Amino acid sequence: MQLTKYTDYALRVLTYLAVMPQGEQANIEQISQKYDLSIHHLKKIVQQLGVFGLVETRRGKGGGISLLKLPQQINIGEVVGLMENTLEVIDCHTSPCKILPACHLKNILAEATQAFMVTLNQYTLADLIADNKAQLIDILLIDTNRPAPQQ
């Protein structure tokens, strides 16, 4: 069972933005470099996060990407629900399953998916950076390409 890469990368972008110093903007090149993800995919994801009202992108000098809400206002279940194409864990419709009219499995799977989402709904982006923010900043924001200070 897997979430799409789309959802995975969206959560990584949001985590990145959540540890940015207040007032600072991120850019896609930085995020791409730090997570080793394609700029092309990230552009689409950031655009989608913008459509959902979770991030904003400002153009020009001093521009960039930032969160439009506080981390504690961004619910993980909501992000997953918005980014996934479907929450039906089995596709009964594309090549229609013959037993669909009599199938109980789809109801059981829907109940299980509901339990999955209820758990995610208990968490926000703030929980992803709760006691590990300093470590995330070290990994994501410290410029590892700068020459090491001379001894």
Next chain:
Amino acid sequence: MQLTKYTDYALRVLTYLAVMPQGEQANIEQISQKYDLSIHHLKKIVQQLGVFGLVETRRGKGGGISLLKLPQQINIGEVVGLMENTLEVIDCHTSPCKILPACHLKNILAEATQAFMVTLNQYTLADLIADNKAQLIDILLIDTNRPAPQQ
């Protein structure tokens, strides 16, 4: 979020076998025809279900596929757990995620997946054919290729 087709088809095969009259054997061609699924895929799935001790395949005349356990002994969560390649809904490892050492998301997703599986563990194959067995038999076992009786 999706389960693999492998798991989907395994559950369809088990449902088919669960509505077979006691003592009768199914064959892959029938299952393939009824669900409109490739024989090649079904062979692999039936073989895997055999490895897991859920079905047996007898060769020769009067041979075929049948359940090795009663439907109420075949747990849906167990089948899903056996058939899925992974229950990690995000792949943190294949191209290793940089924030893995500091990531709380993986724990939250594991908790949600646990809730998903706890729900599935409450059901068995018997629940899939509880009050709809006659309808499933109509769909799966009645030979729709036979000419309609003459009026």
